[in-house]
Amino acid sequence: MPITLPPLRERGNDILFLSKCFLDQFCSENKMGGVTLNKEAKQKLSSYAYPGNVRELKTIIELAAVMCDGGEIKPDDITFLPATKNAEFLSEEKTLKEYTQQIVRFYLDKYDENIALVAQKLDIGKSTIYKMLQQEEI
Numbered sequence: 266m267p268i269t270l271p272p273l274r275e276r277g278n279d280i281l282f283l284s285k286c287f288l289d290q291f292c293s294e295n296k297m298g299g300v301t302l303n304k305e306a307k308q309k310l311s312s313y314a315y316p317g318n319v320r321e322l323k324t325i326i327e328l329a330a331v332m333c334d335g336g337e338i339k340p341d342d343i344t345f346l347p348a349t350k351n352a353e354f355l356s357e358e359k360t361l362k363e364y365t366q367q368i369v370r371f372y373l374d375k376y377d378e379n380i381a382l383v384a385q386k387l388d389i390g391k392s393t394i395y396k397m398l399q400q401e402e403i
Contacts (some may be wrong), residue, residue, distance in 0.1 A: 275317040280311050283319065287326040288338075292371045300330050302338045307389060362402075369394060370403045 273280060284285070286303060292300050315321050325343060333342040354380070359367070373384040373394070384391040397403045 273318045274313075277311075281307055283322055284310055284326050287323045288330055291327045291330050294331075297330065298336055299370065300333060300336050300338060305338075305340045305389075306338045306343055309343050313345055337341050364396065369397060373403065 273283075281302075284307075288300055288302065292298070295360060307366045310322075310325075317324075329338045332344070333339065335399060369383065369387065369389075372386055373380070376382045376386070380391050380394050384394055394403075
C-alpha cells in the first residue's frame with residue numbers, strides 16, 4: 266500500500282512543530298540555553314516553499330539558532346538557502362502557456378539563441394519558437 270507524504274510547504278503547522286523540535290534538539294546537543302522563535306520568525310518560516318523539504322528546514326533552524334542574539338530567533342536571523350531556478354520554477358503558479366514560454370526562453374538563453382538546437386532539445390518545431398519570438402511571447 267503506497268503512502269503519500271505531501272511536501273513540507275503543504276503541511277501547514279508541521280513547519281512550526283518541526284522547527285521547534287529541531288531547535289530544541291540543536292540547543293540540547295550544543296548546550297545552548299533555551300532559544301525560541303518570535304512571532305514574525307514563525308510567519309517567515311511558514312511562508313517559505315522549502316524546495317529542500319525537511320532537511321532544508323532543519324538546516325535553516327540550526328543556522329538561525331547560531332545567528333540569533335538573546336535567545337530569540339527573529340526574522341533577520343533566518344536565512345533561506347538560495348533557491349535554484351528549478352525550485353523557483355516549480356513553486357510559482359502559472360498557466361501552461363506561461364510555463365512553456367519560460368521554458369523556451371530558458372533554453373534560448375542557455376544555448377545562445379540557437380533556435381534549431383533549442384527546437385531539437387525541446388522536441389518542438391522551429392516555427393513554434395519563431396512564432397513565439399515574432400509575437401513577443403518570449
